[in-house]
Amino acid sequence: MTDNLSAEAPGLAEIEELARRALAGLPPEVQRACEGLGIHVADFADEETLREMAIEDPFELTGLYDGTPLTERSVFDQSTRPDAVWLFRRPILEEWIERGDVALDHLVAHVLVHELAHHLGWSDDDIRSVDDWTE
Template sequence: MTLPAPNSIAPPLELIEALARDAVLALPKPHRAAALQVALQVADFAPDYMLEAMGIESPYDLTGLYEGIPLTEKSVSDQPQQPDTVWLFRRAILEEWVERGDIGLADLVTHVVVHEFAHHFGWSDKDIATIDPCWE
């Protein structure tokens, strides 16, 4: 993956998606196959219904969201309602990247991806820390 030209305005949705897909492929082998079954969506901002449901006023405050039923809560008798989805919100990610100034964009996207997949897999903070060196 090549970075955008220096004269470009901001990394496009496609770059954020490519970085996110790279992060999924870098997950530990036992989790990678299951992670590839989760839909990955990238949008500029979270839709209003997501922000309202989470009580978030500014769309810049939500960098990612897992939508679905965590594997730890699923049952084989459950009827699928919708596909599990990890959402990434480009503008919020870029805002955090600029504000922090201490992390590369690929590392930040990986951090958001791992955090959202943690909800899917039911990982503890300790589990996340073994996968994501940026975890605090």
């Protein structure tokens, strides 16, 4: 019998691996549109980001897209840094624990798809076509 109380929470690398697997499971056209997009995991968003978004509780932010959506780009745009999706481990784990009704890999995939949607300029219907969270 294993002692669940001694189990360690998934670390940054494990959450990143879950996100990369989720991306690999998306339709090929979505994967192609996300080529070059960075996927990063941190425990929490930094203070400057939270302040800019007027978020007082860092547990309220599970993910963030940092970049210019594909639908808003021009051939004249000069990117100063690569677009990226950020996933925040501690808020994701907190939501996972509080919900208790969803597998961690599904929650990570859901947060990732939501942030990818910002990159792709997707509507709610577009999101539901690859991640129907209402099921």
